[in-house]
Amino acid sequence: MLISNDIRVSLGKVPVLHGISAAARAGEVTVIVGPNGSGKTTLLRALTGDVAFQGRVCLNGQDCARLRPWELAALRGVLPQASALAFPFTVAEVVRLGLTVATHANRAELVVRALGAVDMEGFARRLYQELSGGQQARVQLARVLVQVWEPVVAGVPRWLFLDEPVASLDIAHQLAVVRLMRDFARRGGGVVTVLHDLNLTAMAADRVWLMDQGRLTGQGAMAEVLTDAALELAYGCPLRVGRLPALGGWFALPQAAGVA
Amino acid sequence: MVALDASSLMGDRGAQARVTMLALMAALLLTGLLSLSHGASGVSLWSLIEALTSGQAMPDRDRLILWEIRLPRMLTGVLVGASLAVAGAVMQGLFRNPLADPGLVGVGAGAGLGAVVAIVLGGLAPLWLTQAVGYHLVPLAAFLGGWASTLVLYRVATRSGRTSVATMLLAGIALGALAGAATGVLVYIADDRQLRDLTFWGLGSLGGASWPKLLAAGPVMALALVAAPFLARGLNGLALGEAAAHHIGLPIQRVKAVAILTVAAATGAAVAVAGGIGFIGIVVPHLLRLATGPDHRFLLLNAGLAGATLLLLADLIARSIIAPAELPIGIVTATLGAPVFLWILLRRRGLVDL
């Protein structure tokens, strides 16, 4: 269980988050959605302790502020929105950094499997800096995956915090990441992620937090939160949410007024 | 078996780095022996070995040359070269920039200011002080200057337990300018002879190596060299950025603090005994990164070995090229280092930035 208790963040004197209280469950994918500037990423960064905030974040019943870095790292992996890397490390070396505090017997094999999971298995010896943006993003994801490879350890669920993990990926790899998140949750882990794409959100999410102007305007099961009315209010444009009869999958389609 | 296969398959350059390490160890051993056996006086290591094996006592003069001149000089060279290279590697890891240099955090500027103060104003020092430290006043002042400026910077850049590396860099530039100005004032009032001393000090030399100096500064450098490898994991993580390093479980605040203290100790002591010796700290880690990758678990050790070897070689050149006079070693390292540095810059143009 992830509990966010009255989180407030100000940048300078400007409040950006006005007291967010919400919960996410292990075994579920929780997606934070909302228009640009609504505070999605700030909220995720507060949850992972990357911005100064007031309030409290509890992970599996423990106050995150009281945990040591290595205790936190054993509990959760965090993928930031953008990752820069200094020095020419190879792909394998970057992924292995995710195992810094792990006590895994077979690290090398784990690295190979994580690279396979993000469809990068042939790239282990390549220099990270020579890859395309999308490939780099996948390598970073593999680094985070390898850190919490087993979703549940000794009955305790582990967590993935992913900030726009599909931002620079092509459609096939976007879907692959959605599958990864769903698989991690299915095996008992918790996933909290920021997504822009409402269709991917509808596909990935068990639970949705809808943000608007620094406030949580809706949280709950995906189908309950992603309604036509709620989305139109948040995004300021008409949207139709539904299920494709033929495939059974969810969609969110913008109703573009004035575009022929 | 599986692990081994997998690791060679997956671009782990550890094996390569280990081979390099062995090669560097051999190179250092060889250079060390060469440094002991080579010198103007014609006393060779072989005569020492012969004297030891044959049980005969060496001539006093020869023993003095080996034991009082070459050995402390060789050991000082090893420690200073290793310290400069390792301090450079640590600093570059900390600042995530391959061109960072201990000079950036003000160690260099502070140590330089300390030395200049001692050279120019040393005559004004109270008698008890000059009596207590004797002619070690300049090294001592350099060491204190380096440490003082590092501690000031560290305090400036640390707020509520968090050290901002960027703030430290900027403050380091400011403090460097201030120390430069103070040095300038002292240079301005310095007389001809003091100016010459300053020039020679700034160019560095192992010429003044002696047991008392080595015993004073050696343990500080050795301590820093022993501490540095423990920073390897932390510096590797920092390559991802501070936030990501924290998220993979590293106590980055501690890593940063230890890294800064290590650099201050290594550089301060090295500069104190040997003066300003440039380029080792930048060139050695960079070449090793090109050869075996940036993994600090190997980089720090290899940099120490390579730095020591290079400085011994530079010293061999410095003391024999214009014999019976001696060239300041900084001239040798700069003459060798600057072209390499330019070559690095030329190569960089084509590569991804940082």
Next chain:
Amino acid sequence: MNRARFVSVGGVHAGLTAMLLLLALATAARADDGPRRVIAAGGSAAEIVFALGQGDRLIARDTTSSFPQAVLDLPDVGYVRRLSPENLIAMEPDLILAEHDAGPPETIEILTRAGVPMVILPEARTPADVLAKIGLTAQALGLPEAGAQLLARTQSDLDAAAQAAASLPARPRVMFVLSLQGGRILAAGSDTSAAAMIALAGGVNAVEGFIGYKPLTDEAAIAAAPDVILAMDRGGDMAVEADELLAHPALALTPAAQRAQVVRMDGLYLLGFGPRTGAAALELNTALRAVIPAGRG
């Protein structure tokens, strides 16, 4: 090279032993003749050895030794304050004749412990110091007679200079400019060899109020109002051109520049405080005498 040395170790060792023996015998045989392999560290040291007619005993010199011409042919052991112990020992000197500022201290310490005979000449600022330097050197070289002769000659030169100084009708104000880099006047204050030389020649150091060579502000230079500007023409590091001195905005306002009274002399000759000091003082005295207007004194 090491391999070769390794192979020939036995031979070298035996040779060395034999040589040492021979050397010891030779030294014993000619004990009265004194050391034959002398290294001079400091300009006046080499100069005195040559003045004693013993230039052939020198095997090396430092960078500051530049007189007489012949000394320049000797191997250079580097800057007098940065001597390398092993390189010096390797030359197998039986005497190192050093000026007071030879160093670094570590080198001096090791040379002493290596048993290399070393004579450190005192810092010289007065005629008595010059004589002491010569006396020490002659003694170290085992040359009582040549020493006495040189002492007498030097003494008479110095006496002549002293007489000339005393007979000067007035005491011109002299400013010694060590260098003029970037328009910065580096002048000699009190307690410098330049000030001592000015006094020997019968002048007054125009720059007072500080010790050693220090930069002078333009106003202080004008206020010093020297009648003569003294500079080095060569030797030392910095030769200062007369034109440069006269064109300097502050110096141009001094009486010296207005009457174009610039005296330039060789650095070692002027400030070395060696055997030529009497002659140098006399030469400077002559220059000063020319400055004094006929009506004065």
